[in-house]
Amino acid sequence: MNQDKKCPSCGATMTFNPGFDSLVCRSCGHKEVIPELVSKVPVLEMDFLTAQNTASHDWGMEAKIVQCRSCGAETIQNKLQLSGRCPFCGSNTVDSFDAKGDVMAPMGIIPFKITENRALYIFKDWIKDRFLAPDKLAQNAQLNKFYGIYIPLFTFDCLTVNRYTARCQSDNKTWFKSGKYQFQVDDFPVVASKQLSGDKLLSSVVQDYWTREARPYTPDALAGFPCEHYSIGLKDAWNSCGKDMEFYLKNETEKHESGSEYMNALIATDYYDLKYKYLIVPVWINSFFYDGKLYTIVINGQTGKINGQWPKSFGTLARKAVELFF
Ligand SMILES: [Zn+2]
Ligand SMILES: [Zn+2]
Numbered sequence: 001m002n003q004d005k006k007c008p009s010c011g012a013t014m015t016f017n018p019g020f021d022s023l024v025c026r027s028c029g030h031k032e033v034i035p036e037l038v039s040k041v042p043v044l045e046m047d048f049l050t051a052q053n054t055a056s057h058d059w060g061m062e063a064k065i066v067q068c069r070s071c072g073a074e075t076i077q078n079k080l081q082l083s084g085r086c087p088f089c090g091s092n093t094v095d096s097f098d099a100k101g102d103v104m105a106p107m108g109i110i111p112f113k114i115t116e117n118r119a120l121y122i123f124k125d126w127i128k129d130r131f132l133a134p135d136k137l138a139q140n141a142q143l144n145k146f147y148g149i150y151i152p153l154f155t156f157d158c159l160t161v162n163r164y165t166a167r168c169q170s171d172n173k174t175w176f177k178s179g180k181y182q183f184q185v186d187d188f189p190v191v192a193s194k195q196l197s198g199d200k201l202l203s204s205v206v207q208d209y210w211t212r213e214a215r216p217y218t219p220d221a222l223a224g225f226p227c228e229h230y231s232i233g234l235k236d237a238w239n240s241c242g243k244d245m246e247f248y249l250k251n252e253t254e255k256h257e258s259g260s261e262y263m264n265a266l267i268a269t270d271y272y273d274l275k276y277k278y279l280i281v282p283v284w285i286n287s288f289f290y291d292g293k294l295y296t297i298v299i300n301g302q303t304g305k306i307n308g309q310w311p312k313s314f315g316t317l318a319r320k321a322v323e324l325f326f
Helices: 116-127 134-139 200-206 234-240 242-257 319-325
Strands: 014-017 022-025 031-033 063-068 074-078 094-098 147-170 173-191 262-290 293-300 306-308
Touching: 116 262, 116 293, 116 306, 147 234, 147 242, 173 234, 173 242, 200 262, 200 293, 200 306, 234 262, 242 262
Parallel strands: none
Antiparallel strands: 014 022, 022 031, 063 074, 063 094, 147 173, 147 262, 262 293, 293 306
């Protein structure tokens, strides 16, 4: 059973070191590479239909669920960790209880590559193009603090057979064409966080992972970082991605089946051999209240992609103020 990992040279608690696939001791600087993360072992796909019986529920640590009383977000944390602030809304009022046996454990993890300093730099660059009133900005002192958290992501693999009828166009001619295109879908991502998947801006950031870089799950990578408990279950995740999947398959079919002509296809798809992976993936997140409304900014902890909600009424000034503030 993994508990807080103690530094072998000074005894302080070690935390995960973004970008280095290792644990680091903040007191003496001792580093330890995490073997799972530097291995070349891929994360295995699991069969969707038998998921209930085969999914692992072992987090490799004594886990607790921490629920925010304000926004309802649930995170999974090491029992020994102090539960502080909710990363999604900044509230300090959280309840914690033991994780029951039915909480599926992740199969793979994409570790943090982006450090907190790098995240702040990315943020600073991003807000240059957004206008802020200096006094309002100063009131939001939380703006320069990002929280690192792992969020749940399901990916799906399946064989698809797409029957299509298409209207084709080229040089003022129009004709119809029909056929069948077989296509293997690989790692189609569905974010299992209601807090982040409901918003177009935020979900554009959290669907953008290189999932091939995922490594087998290890609790060591969570040292110092909470993990959001999936708020969308495996079956709901699959059921919810229909529209996006259809759009994706329509594009793939058109790309493959059209020659030089323009093609607009209607497709009907059969799915076979559905497999999934449950990954946890890193984000840096900042939430702040402005005029009573919650705003969230997220940075992809692997690629550095940033997006977020921003108050339109923040005023017309001023790049200078931003530079002063940081
Ligand atoms: Zn140490
Ligand atoms: Zn919250």
